[in-house]
Amino acid sequence: MRNSDYYLPAIALGIAFVVKLPALRRGWRDPLVRSAHFLLFTAGVCFFFAAPPTIVTVNDLTGIPNxxxxxxxSIMCAFSCACLVLIVNWRGGPPETIRRHSRRWIAGYTAVIVALPVFFALGDAPVERLRDLDTYYATTPFLREMIVTYLVAHITSAAVTTALCLSWARQVQRWLRAGLVVLVIGFVLNLVFGIAKLSAVIGRWSGRDWDALSTTVAPPIVAAGGLIVTFGFLLPLLGPQISGLVRCWVNYARLGVLWRLLRTPGKRRVLPRIPWWSDPDMRLAVRETAIHDELLDLQPYFDDLVRQRAYDRAIESRLPEEDADVVGAAAMVVAAVDARSRGPLRGSEEASAAGALALTSILSSERERLVHLSRAVESPLVAPVTAARQFAASPESSSS
Incomplete structure (x- = not known):
C-alpha cells in the first residue's frame, strides 16, 4: 500500500469526527453518541499510526525499535471494541442489559490492550520491521503471544459483529437495513484480514512461507474494511438527511411547471428574499406558499364544470380515482389561468366556489399533492378539456 492509502482515509475520518463534534457535545451522556464518535476517532487514528512514515517517526521518537x-x-483492538459497543447500543434493548454487555466487551478488550505492551516488553524485537512485524517475530517468545492475542481479539470482534448485523438486518428496513448490509461487508473484510494475518503467522510456525498473506493481501483488505465499516455506521444517520434533501430539490423542481403557469406577467407578487445558504426545505416551503397564494387569487376564475369534465375523462382512461381528482383540478387551474389572462370574470360564483372547495379538498390531504398537481398540468388529459373550455368561451362560438 502507498502512504497515501493510509493518510487519505485518516484525513477523511478526521474531518468526519470534527464535523460530528457538536453532536458529541450535545449528547455526551448518550452511550450511542459516545461510541459512534469513539469509533470514528479510533478508525482515523489507526490509519494514521499504521502508515509506514508514522511508524518510523514513532520508533525514532521513543528510541525503541518496533x-x-x-x-x-492496541488502537486496532480499541476500534474492534468500539464496533462491538456501538452495535450493542445501536440495537437497543433493556438499559441494564445494554450496560452489562457493553461493560463486558470493554473489560475484555481493555485487558487485551493492557496485555499487548506487557508482552512486547517481555519479548525481544531489536530489528525494526515496518510491514512484516507479524511474520518476522511470529516465533519469538512473548512477541508471538502479543501477535496472536491482537489477531484473536480482532477476529472475535469481526465475527461477532458480522453475526449480530446479519441477524438484525432481517428485522429492519430501509436505511437501517442498508447500513447493516454495508457493515456486514466491512466486518467480513476485517474477518478476512485477521484470518489472512493469522494464517501467515501459523505458516511461520510450520516452516512455510505464507508472508504474502500478511504483507500484500491483508493491508488493503483492512483499509477497505475500516472505511466500509465507518460508512456503514454513518449511513443510517446520514441517509435520511440526504434523501430528504434530494426529495426537497426534486419537489422544488417539479413545482416549477405550476409556478411558471401561475405567475402572471406584470402582476407578480413580491417574494421573500432567501439567503443563498438556506436549506432546500426552506426554498420549497416558500415556493409552496407562493403557489397557494396564487391559487387563492385565481379562485374567482375557477369553473367546477371544467374540473368535472377532466375528471370524467381521466376515469374513462382508467386512471385511479386519486389521480383523476388531481387531473381534474389541474385542468380547472389551467382554464382559470387562461380566463384570467383574457380579462373579465367568466362563470358563476357557484361554479367558482365549488371548484375552490374541490381543489382545497384535493390539496389538503398531503404535501406531495401540490407536486402531483404540478405534474398533472402537463398531462395529455388536461389539454382536450381546457381546449374545449376555451372554444366554448370564444366570441366566435358564442355568436354562432
Missing part, C-alpha cells in the same frame, strides 16, 4: 507495533495493535 514500538509502533503494540501501539497500532
Amino acid at each position: 514500538f509502533s507495533g503494540p501501539l497500532v495493535y
Whole structure:
C-alpha cells in the first residue's frame, strides 16, 4: 500500500469526527453518541499510526525499535471494541442489559490492550520491521503471544459483529437495513484480514512461507474494511438527511411547471428574499406558499364544470380515482389561468366556489399533492378539456 492509502482515509475520518463534534457535545451522556464518535476517532487514528512514515517517526521518537507495533495493535483492538459497543447500543434493548454487555466487551478488550505492551516488553524485537512485524517475530517468545492475542481479539470482534448485523438486518428496513448490509461487508473484510494475518503467522510456525498473506493481501483488505465499516455506521444517520434533501430539490423542481403557469406577467407578487445558504426545505416551503397564494387569487376564475369534465375523462382512461381528482383540478387551474389572462370574470360564483372547495379538498390531504398537481398540468388529459373550455368561451362560438 502507498502512504497515501493510509493518510487519505485518516484525513477523511478526521474531518468526519470534527464535523460530528457538536453532536458529541450535545449528547455526551448518550452511550450511542459516545461510541459512534469513539469509533470514528479510533478508525482515523489507526490509519494514521499504521502508515509506514508514522511508524518510523514513532520508533525514532521513543528510541525503541518496533514500538509502533503494540501501539497500532492496541488502537486496532480499541476500534474492534468500539464496533462491538456501538452495535450493542445501536440495537437497543433493556438499559441494564445494554450496560452489562457493553461493560463486558470493554473489560475484555481493555485487558487485551493492557496485555499487548506487557508482552512486547517481555519479548525481544531489536530489528525494526515496518510491514512484516507479524511474520518476522511470529516465533519469538512473548512477541508471538502479543501477535496472536491482537489477531484473536480482532477476529472475535469481526465475527461477532458480522453475526449480530446479519441477524438484525432481517428485522429492519430501509436505511437501517442498508447500513447493516454495508457493515456486514466491512466486518467480513476485517474477518478476512485477521484470518489472512493469522494464517501467515501459523505458516511461520510450520516452516512455510505464507508472508504474502500478511504483507500484500491483508493491508488493503483492512483499509477497505475500516472505511466500509465507518460508512456503514454513518449511513443510517446520514441517509435520511440526504434523501430528504434530494426529495426537497426534486419537489422544488417539479413545482416549477405550476409556478411558471401561475405567475402572471406584470402582476407578480413580491417574494421573500432567501439567503443563498438556506436549506432546500426552506426554498420549497416558500415556493409552496407562493403557489397557494396564487391559487387563492385565481379562485374567482375557477369553473367546477371544467374540473368535472377532466375528471370524467381521466376515469374513462382508467386512471385511479386519486389521480383523476388531481387531473381534474389541474385542468380547472389551467382554464382559470387562461380566463384570467383574457380579462373579465367568466362563470358563476357557484361554479367558482365549488371548484375552490374541490381543489382545497384535493390539496389538503398531503404535501406531495401540490407536486402531483404540478405534474398533472402537463398531462395529455388536461389539454382536450381546457381546449374545449376555451372554444366554448370564444366570441366566435358564442355568436354562432
